[in-house]
Amino acid sequence: MTEATVLMGSFHDLERTAETLDRLRALGISDEDITILSSLPYSSRAMGRPPIATKLPFISLASAFAGLLTGLFFTAVAPHLYVIRVGGQPIVPVPTTAVLLFEFTMLFLILGTFLGVVFLNNSPSTGPQYEGASLADDRIEVLFRCPGDKQEAARTILQSLGAEKVYQPERREL
Amino acid sequence: MSAMNEATGPVLSDVEGPAEMAAPVSQARAEEEYSHHLLLDPRPQEEMNRMVLESLQRTGREYWIVVAVLAVMALGGFVGAWIYQIRWGMGVAGINRPNYWGVFIANFVFWVGISHSGTFVSAILRVLGAEFRRPITRAAEMMTTVSLLVAVSFLGIHVGRTWRGYWILPYPNQRGLWPNFRSPFLFDEIAIAAYLVGSTLYLYLPLIPDLAMARDRTTGWRNRLYRAMALGWRGTEVQWHNLQRAIAVFAFVIIPVMFSVHTIVAWDFALTKVVGWHSSIFGPYFVTGAIFSGVSAVINVLFIARSTMKLHYFIREEHFDALAKLMLVFSFVWTYFFFTDFFVEWYGGHKIGHQITAIQTMGPMAPFFYAMLFFNIVVPCATLWSRRVRHSPVILFLIALGVNVGMYLERFIIVTGFLRRNDLPFNWGTYTPSPVEISISLGSLAAFLLLYALLSRLFPIIPVWEVREGQLAHTLRRFGRAWVPTIAELEE
Amino acid sequence: MTENSHRWAMVIDLDLCTACQACVVACHAENNAATVGEEEVSKGRSLHWIRIERYWQGKGSHLKADFMPLLCQQCQNAPCEPVCPLYATVHDETESINIQVYNRCAGIRYCGVNCPYKVRMFNWFNPYFPEPLNEQLNPDVTVRTRGIMEKCNFCIQRIRRAREEAKADGLPVDKIAVQPACVQTCPTDALVFGDLNDPESRVSQLARSPRAFVLLEELGTQPSVFYLQRGDSHVSYE
Numbered sequence: 001m002t003e004a005t006v007l008m009g010s011f012h013d014l015e016r017t018a019e020t021l022d023r024l025r026a027l028g029i030s031d032e033d034i035t036i037l038s039s040l041p042y043s044s045r046a047m048g049r050p051p052i053a054t055k056l057p058f059i060s061l062a063s064a065f066a067g068l069l070t071g072l073f074f075t076a077v078a079p080h081l082y083v084i085r086v087g088g089q090p091i092v093p094v095p096t097t098a099v100l101l102f103e104f105t106m107l108f109l110i111l112g113t114f115l116g117v118v119f120l121n122n123s124p125s126t127g128p129q130y131e132g133a134s135l136a137d138d139r140i141e142v143l144f145r146c147p148g149d150k151q152e153a154a155r156t157i158l159q160s161l162g163a164e165k166v167y168q169p170e171r172r173e174l
Numbered sequence: 175m176s177a178m179n180e181a182t183g184p185v186l187s188d189v190e191g192p193a194e195m196a197a198p199v200s201q202a203r204a205e206e207e208y209s210h211h212l213l214l215d216p217r218p219q220e221e222m223n224r225m226v227l228e229s230l231q232r233t234g235r236e237y238w239i240v241v242a243v244l245a246v247m248a249l250g251g252f253v254g255a256w257i258y259q260i261r262w263g264m265g266v267a268g269i270n271r272p273n274y275w276g277v278f279i280a281n282f283v284f285w286v287g288i289s290h291s292g293t294f295v296s297a298i299l300r301v302l303g304a305e306f307r308r309p310i311t312r313a314a315e316m317m318t319t320v321s322l323l324v325a326v327s328f329l330g331i332h333v334g335r336t337w338r339g340y341w342i343l344p345y346p347n348q349r350g351l352w353p354n355f356r357s358p359f360l361f362d363e364i365a366i367a368a369y370l371v372g373s374t375l376y377l378y379l380p381l382i383p384d385l386a387m388a389r390d391r392t393t394g395w396r397n398r399l400y401r402a403m404a405l406g407w408r409g410t411e412v413q414w415h416n417l418q419r420a421i422a423v424f425a426f427v428i429i430p431v432m433f434s435v436h437t438i439v440a441w442d443f444a445l446t447k448v449v450g451w452h453s454s455i456f457g458p459y460f461v462t463g464a465i466f467s468g469v470s471a472v473i474n475v476l477f478i479a480r481s482t483m484k485l486h487y488f489i490r491e492e493h494f495d496a497l498a499k500l501m502l503v504f505s506f507v508w509t510y511f512f513f514t515d516f517f518v519e520w521y522g523g524h525k526i527g528h529q530i531t532a533i534q535t536m537g538p539m540a541p542f543f544y545a546m547l548f549f550n551i552v553v554p555c556a557t558l559w560s561r562r563v564r565h566s567p568v569i570l571f572l573i574a575l576g577v578n579v580g581m582y583l584e585r586f587i588i589v590t591g592f593l594r595r596n597d598l599p600f601n602w603g604t605y606t607p608s609p610v611e612i613s614i615s616l617g618s619l620a621a622f623l624l625l626y627a628l629l630s631r632l633f634p635i636i637p638v639w640e641v642r643e644g645q646l647a648h649t650l651r652r653f654g655r656a657w658v659p660t661i662a663e664l665e666e
Numbered sequence: 667m668t669e670n671s672h673r674w675a676m677v678i679d680l681d682l683c684t685a686c687q688a689c690v691v692a693c694h695a696e697n698n699a700a701t702v703g704e705e706e707v708s709k710g711r712s713l714h715w716i717r718i719e720r721y722w723q724g725k726g727s728h729l730k731a732d733f734m735p736l737l738c739q740q741c742q743n744a745p746c747e748p749v750c751p752l753y754a755t756v757h758d759e760t761e762s763i764n765i766q767v768y769n770r771c772a773g774i775r776y777c778g779v780n781c782p783y784k785v786r787m788f789n790w791f792n793p794y795f796p797e798p799l800n801e802q803l804n805p806d807v808t809v810r811t812r813g814i815m816e817k818c819n820f821c822i823q824r825i826r827r828a829r830e831e832a833k834a835d836g837l838p839v840d841k842i843a844v845q846p847a848c849v850q851t852c853p854t855d856a857l858v859f860g861d862l863n864d865p866e867s868r869v870s871q872l873a874r875s876p877r878a879f880v881l882l883e884e885l886g887t888q889p890s891v892f893y894l895q896r897g898d899s900h901v902s903y904e
Contacts, residue, residue, distance in 0.1 A: 035411070036411045037408055038411075039219060039383070039639065039642075040639055040646065041417075042664075044411060046664070049411065052411065052415045054412075054416055060423055074352060078355070079352075082352075084354075084757075085757045085759060086354065086356060086747035086748040087743060087749075087757075088742060088743035088744070088888075089356055096355065096361070099361050099434075100355055100360070103361065103431075103434065103438075104364060106368045106372070106427060107364065107368035107371060109427055110368065110372040110431075111371060111375075113420050113423050114378075114420065117379070117416050117417060117420035121405070121406070121407070121413045122405065125410065127410070263790055263813060264812070265711065265790030265812070270710035270711050270790075271710050271711065271778065271784055272710070272778075272784045273710075274778040274788065275779055332774075333772050333813075334771075334789075334813030334815075335813035335814065336813075338772040339772055341752050341772060342751050342752065342772075351752075351770070353751050354748070354751050354752065354753050358776075363751075445749070446780045448780070596784065597882055598719075598783065598882070600719040600720070603710045604710075
């Protein structure tokens with residue numbers, strides 16, 4: 001790590017970016033050392049990258065389950081804490097319970113998914129953690145950790161494929 | 175191609191001689207022809223972002239005058255009248271026995287209905303893959319959040335002891351009581367909470383990349399605001415992947431929540447023993463009405479936003495055309511449910527049921543009833559089949575305004591009309607909205623417009639990345655001698 | 667049903683009722699129910715927990731009124747109860763009546779909407795008791811502020827007092843005798859009050875009469891107020 005520097009190339013084109021990634025991989029730089037920043041979503045299939053595994057579905061399901069439990073508490077447990085009979089209905093009527101279980105599950109699912117995605121998006125990942133130059137344009141930026149001996153070759157690849165900028169980015173706080 | 179021609183015999187062009195129709199269209203000319211479609215008229219993202227940021231910061235003198243007027247109406251008519259009502263009591267409203275619920279509840283239902291606009295446009299259209307939703311989702315979702323806030327405020331307004339209204343929230347308290355979860359109002363509370371949280375977060379999630387864009391291009395207080403709200407967005411592959419998964423989850427989840435919310439609001443009425451309200455069709459009837467009034471409200475808001483914020487590049491006639499078609503379809507569906515409800519009550523209902531239908535067709539509700547039918551059925555069905563009408567934003571604005579009036583009248587008739595007639599004729603009564611109620615209702619409209627005007631200048635109203643994504647997916651390809659638009663499915 | 671519980675009921679004999687409205691006045695006096703004034707009553711905002719409702723029949727010299735006292739029917743399957751989100755109206759298991767808890771009420775008025783008899787009253791403004799009426803207020807009953815629903819509760823304060831006195835005197839609680847204010851005041855004994863759990867009580871016997879009916883029976887609310895048809899039965903409900 002100490003001898004590896006981080007290089008960045010900025011491209012205007014999906015095709016050239018994918019070609020760059022292929023060549024970098026051929027050079028021996030692994031996918032884990034590469035971060036791609038873009039102003040538009042590109043699927044990992046389009047980039048030729050390995051598919052991304054995400055914990056988001058698990059977080060969503062866990063929150064939904066938490067919602068179900070909360071709903072069960074309010075509809076099935078709470079009425080028994082202080083029993084009040086209303087309108088000749090049973091203490092835990094099935095139809096009202098069903099409606100509320102659905103709504104509580106949805107509420108917690110929604111909240112959990114949002115908090116999950118915010119948490120996951122701010123968690124560190126394997127590639128270099130640097131801010132890109134500017135997200136506002138149609139540009140894709142490729143950041144990668146490059147060991148000293150491969151730097152020259154990497155710079156050649158980037159420039160030959162028409163990267164707009166090739167440089168070592170500074171670490172900047174967001 | 176030529177092999178096929180030989181097999182089928184002489185080609186038309188051989189028989190009729192050289193004709194213009196055989197001349198192939200060049201790609202450049204095809205692109206020009208199709209450039210009135212937003213997604214086939216690409217511009218650099220840089221330029222689009224600049225347009226959107228300009229519209230954010232375009233707050234001229236007229237804008238501030240309008241905001242000032244709306245603020246006065248909202249503060250005086252809405253907040254002021256409400257404070258007056260809290261001080262003196264519900265008696266300043268026109269409600270009485272048997273009309274215990276009046277215009278405030280009608281307003282509540284109306285605003286919840288308007289809130290269905292956002293979810294329909296951004297969630298259902300996204301799930302169905304309707305590309306015309308791309309530039310309009312955020313404007314619609316902003317409407318949802320603001321109208322839900324107004325709707326919730328009406329729940330507070332209609333409560334006799336407003337200062338005790340918070341008891342309906344489930345929290346451990348010294349009364350030793352959880353609220354009564356068997357009451358339809360509690361279904362309302364949790365459902366509206368789920369929907370409000372859901373649609374606000376659904377507004378927020380796709381906004382994050384645009385906030386990051388705005389963060390990088392503004393200074394001062396705007397920069398600080400966007401920096402905080404962009405939640406550290408850098409645009410990495412992993413972040414995009416998670417964001418798109420989350421948006422997909424939201425889109426799927428918020429659709430059943432949307433249906434359930436207005437069904438539950440309808441059940442505030444249907445679960446009672448009130449004649450005319452106790453109808454099993456109320457659930458679907460209200461949901462349809464909500465989508466109908468929501469789509470119309472989107473047309474209204476888009477028209478105003480487009481003209482005042484100069485968004486003519488993004489919002490084009492094709493979007494109004496698509497929304498107008500939706501308006502027509504939902505006019506049909508609403509008519510179907512309305513007629514079912516009315517007809518069943520009229521034909522097979524008991525004595526008091528006949529009173530309910532008579533009070534609409536011949537009684538005090540008759541002017542509102544016929545106006546409602548005119549705006550909801552006659553006007554849309556008479557005009558929206560015409561392509562010229564659908565491509566004219568001004569006419570659509572007026573038609574949509576009429577639909578909103580008609581849908582408000584529908585709520586008004588159901589809430590205030592049906593309570594006037596009940597099982598025991600000596601309990602029949604009348605209801606006239608008082609000046610306080612009218613002031614609060616108009617003030618709420620001002621509050622909605624005010625909040626929307628402020629929000630639309632705070633956050634980028636067009637999701638540029640979604641529009642650009644759509645433009646990447648749309649190309650022209652040859653199909654025989656013609657060039658046709660093709661849509662690629664870019665998402666994983 | 668717990669031990670020492672009652673099933674209070676009222677029987678109203680429409681043959682004996684003269685519509686003198688003494689019950690209305692007595693109820694106002696006993697329960698601190700304010701008089702709202704002529705203008706508010708004309709808007710439909712009276713606070714009469716018991717009221718005489720009437721239909722006019724005929725014309726001119728043949729004009730007649732058919733009337734009946736109407737009060738909270740104390741339904742066993744009360745539609746007003748499940749819709750209150752705050753448990754402000756609940757079913758009292760020991761007395762088998764529908765009670766209103768003023769402190770919990772926030773004035774949402776859902777109960778009023780759902781009552782098919784429209785016997786629930788709302789305090790539209792703060793009640794005003796002009797001097798010296800404020801000295802006549804019953805100390806056993808809360809004075810309600812604006813924004814609270816109220817209705818007849820079979821003078822629960824009298825029932826509770828009778829219970830406590832019976833316990834204090836060591837007498838059996840299930841045999842207490844109570845009369846709400848309206849029953850006590852009625853000059854013709856048209857109103858009879860008692861415990862349906864006791865099959866020999868006058869109320870039980872009258873409730874079994876072939877003249878007995880309940881209002882809006884088809885709604886399934888199971889009221890505790892029984893009416894006895896009058897002779898020319900204009901207000902009977904088939």
